[in-house]
Amino acid sequence: MVRKISLTVNGYRKTVEVKDNELLIDVLRDKLKIKGVKAACWRGECGLCTVLLNGEPVKSCLVLAVEVDGSEIVTVEGLSRDGELTPIQKAFIEHGALQCGFCTPAFVLASHQLLLENPNPTEEEIKEKLSGILCRCGTYYEIIEAIKSASKFYQKK
Amino acid sequence: MSFGSPYFTLPDFTYHKPKTLREALELLEKYGDEAKILAGGVGLIAFMKERLVSPSHVIDIKGIPELKKLEYRKGEGLVIGATVTFSELESYQVIREKYRALYQAVKLASDSIIRNRATLVGNICEAIPWVDGPPPLIAYGAEVEIKSLDKVRRVPVAEFIKGPVEIDLEPGEIVTSIHIPDVPSGARSGFVKFNVGSEFALVNLAAYLSLNEEKKDVRLVYGAISPKPVRALEAEKILSSEGDMRTLIISAAVKASEELEVISDVLASEDFRRHLIKILTMNLLTELVEGG
CATH class of the missing domain: 3.30.43.10 (Uridine Diphospho-n-acetylenolpyruvylglucosamine Reductase, domain 2)
Known part of the structure; x- marks a missing residue:
């Protein structure tokens, strides 16, 4: 069955036609052309398709598009404001917290949300919150350093 | 599978x-x-x-308000609705304080992003042998509430899970909630698991100990070692008997590693699983008896 759903994506209201069996990841990437949502394992293991659904990180390969009717979605494209990167994005650049960069959108998004909720996380808390995202280059050390250094900007807010 | x-x-x-x-x-x-x-x-x-x-x-079923119920009442216990997620359980203070085995299992289940969506009722309905939800529920003596158009019934989680991907649920029925009895003050519980490289346990264990003078109540529930979670009844008896607790713990751990039927598969051999049962039992019980 085809139906219309409306959702807010990165602040914009969108109405899309979707089939009942379509996944959120496909609607975001193929219909709304939001390519910061990466597709890799398709079964909820790698976490690269993570988006914020009503402020909560979820893996969009395990969510039906019809389920998010009326919801608010934020992807990595929705973080910067007026062309200015968020502190966590700058920290990732400063710390070289990426190699191939394929996992970076998911890590940036999840760490941004982590710092909004907990502006002063311990290393254990960072590891636990991000354990659902895999970096095959193994840049975890730099990612954790980047998050620690960005945390001061979130405390000021 | x-x-x-x-x-x-x-x-x-x-x-x-x-x-x-x-x-x-x-x-x-x-x-x-x-x-x-x-x-x-x-x-x-x-x-x-x-x-x-x-x-x-x-x-x-996420649009049904009554399935979102998460409520604790003194004397009655805890009710967890069918759409309550692991993340919601993790941040519920009562679970952290009173239901330690459940709290620790919730924290060790999969990863925190999956836990934002995954539900505990879904976890037991899947009835996959190596998941972390069932052992603590069985240790607490929890029951599932099942509704259909014409009836309501309650089944202990231990019986609800019949085998791998096999549950006591007829077409037309839905699991609406899990009911966990209140735990008496002084009772202790905990959960441990051993896993390598993946979140799936090779062995997991939930223990519940209530060692009052009059009535000793001990439950040891093991997951991932057999088609469905099992209790080590002989080891439980040892722990309920009189004697030096440290000696009892060692005897119980050895007994548990011998008395249960244990599978051998690509993840771990039967011998290795028996070894893990012994070590995990010893560590968890020692922690429960000596800690706090």
Whole structure:
């Protein structure tokens, strides 16, 4: 069955036609052309398709598009404001917290949300919150350093 | 069950989002075993991709208010509704304080992003032998509440899970909640698991100890070692007997590693699992008896 759903994506209201069996990841990437949502394992293991659904990180390969009717979605494209990167994005650049960069959108998004909720996380808390995202280059050390250094900007807010 | 090459698409189905439990039950009655319940989706959607299940109707129960219930009442215990996620359980203060085994199992289950969607009821309904939800529930003596259009029944979690991917649920029925009895003050519980490289346990263990003078109540529940979680009844007896607690713990751990039927599979041999049972039992019980 085809139906219309409306959702807010990165602040914009969108109405899309979707089939009942379509996944959120496909609607975001193929219909709304939001390519910061990466597709890799398709079964909820790698976490690269993570988006914020009503402020909560979820893996969009395990969510039906019809389920998010009326919801608010934020992807990595929705973080910067007026062309200015968020502190966590700058920290990732400063710390070289990426190699191939394929996992970076998911890590940036999840760490941004982590710092909004907990502006002063311990290393254990960072590891636990991000354990659902895999970096095959193994840049975890730099990612954790980047998050620690960005945390001061979130405390000021 | 094979987790071979995944399909990228889902089979065709019609999506339903009922607003009341009655509406959901009517849909279930109408479509019978053609229908599957969708809560968090981390199990169902993955299984549909693998074509392990291909329902023609998917019934999303997240719009039903009464299934969101998460409530503790002194003397009665804890009620966990069918759409309550692991993350919600993790941040519920009562669970952290009173139901330590459940709290620790919730924290060790999968990863924190999956836990934002995954539900505890979904976890036990999948009845996969190596997941972390069932052992603590069985240790607390929890029951599931099952409703259909014409009746309500309650089944202990230990009996509800019949084997791998096999549960005591008829077409037309839905698990609405889990009921966990209140734990007496002084009772202690805990959960440990051993896993390598993946979140799936090779052995997991929930222990519940209530060592009052008059009545000793001990439960040791092991998961991932057999088709369904099992209690080590002989080891429990040892712990309930009189004697030096440290000696009893060692005897119980050895007994548990010998008395149970243990599988051997690609993840671990029977011998290794028996070794893990002994070590995990010893560590967890020591921690429970000596700590705090």
